[in-house]
Amino acid sequence: DAGITQSPRYKITETGRQVTLMCHQTWSHSYMFWYRQDLGHGLRLIYYSAAADITDKGEVPDGYVVSRSKTENFPLTLESATRSQTSVYFCASSEAGRFGYTFGSGTRLTVV
């Protein structure tokens, strides 16, 4: 089905482990985004990408790494997970010239 797919839907990991959250979109949208949602903060931008091989930091990038070798994929890696990275993570995409943004279903990550 067309859309944005995030995987996994839920993830529990241990402090210090590396974990990768996947995001795949089928529209070939140029822009992709990673947000984290925490109570009292709304959604905060971690990283975004304007095209393949172009990425930039958002508001809260520390502890995260992204890559975008293909237009349709935008994985987010926590290099060494910390409890403060327990959150719900949303991937989104958008296309230049169109006003809308489409969000994935989210990944609930718990770091223990």
Add this chain to the structure above:
Amino acid sequence: AQKITQTQPGMFVQEKEAVTLDCTYDTSDPSYGLFWYKQPSSGEMIFLIYQGSYDQQNATEGRYSLNFQKARKSANLVISASQLGDSAMYFCAMREGGYGNKLVFGAGTILRVKS
């Protein structure tokens, strides 16, 4: 400075009544877009309504309308005839500059509709 401010952490409204959710924004870019999203307890982000900075009229989408007051930098969401299914978290967001740019979100308002 906060770019998007939602001052109401939580709101209650009686079923069938109208409710206004407040949102103020801060930008020096003349071109921007304002969005409202609904997040029910299931967690997905549902787009409700959009207002461009150059739009002359307030946006409307069914029971949703956006009260856009440019000089005051406010973009309040009005929900008419509230329904129980409107109970959710509501986020105001802003895009500065052109389409495709990043969205900045407010902290959100939890709305509870009472029967």
